[in-house]
Amino acid sequence: MKCPKCGSINDKVIDTRLSKDATVIRRRRECIECGTRFTTYERQEEEKIIVKKKSGITEPFDKSKIVRGIMLASKNRPVSEKQANEIAEDIEKFLIDEGKLLVESLEIGDLVQEKLKEIDVISYIRFKSVYNQFKDLKDFEKTIKEIEKNKKDQ
Ligand SMILES: [Zn+2]
CATH class of the missing domain: 2.40.50 (OB fold (Dihydrolipoamide Acetyltransferase, E2P))
Structure with missing residues (x-):
């Protein structure tokens, strides 16, 4: 000083x-x-994470958006809002710890999917289908095959 x-x-x-x-x-x-x-x-300055969307537009990281996305994908499934909140908080903490203050929306989607897969496979497939813009049944089949393959590998 x-x-x-x-x-x-x-x-x-x-x-x-x-x-x-x-x-x-x-x-x-x-x-x-x-x-x-x-x-x-x-x-102390608050850490602000910026999300870059596929279109190139940036927006502030918003935990509630992640929670909403998870809740939508896990309608009538055994995923609680508390779990959805925990996933969102884990992701925020992970990004700050890694120093990733500019992150692609796709990467956030991947992080959500990884965590959702551990909680409920059906919610995971639903989330992935929206996020990765599945076009037809083949995309679903491919994802299900991947899950089955991973199960066998374990
Ligand atoms: Zn002096």
Whole structure:
């Protein structure tokens, strides 16, 4: 941090405190060159994930969209809204952990599918059919064969 008096960037932190709600870090610093003491405040910035759609349009990551997509695919299936929320939260956490703040919508679709497959295969096929725009029965057959093949491999 630049010293407000002499402009030097050499300083040492002499005290660090967190605000009550833990969103602001207050640091007391001392300039090594001239000894001036000053305070800096660091605010934690919210991580924002941007989703790039197939059309090239970008939009902010929206967990509720993932939840809605899952709930639609799992109508009358044993997938709860709580599970759908957990999937959406897991994906958000994964993207932030990986530092993927710009992500293709297709990749999000893949992540949802992977998780949905573990919970309910029928919901998974339904979701995949919408997401990957299945054109005819062959696409369904192919997916079912893949699932059966994976079962055998296990
Ligand atoms: Zn100074």
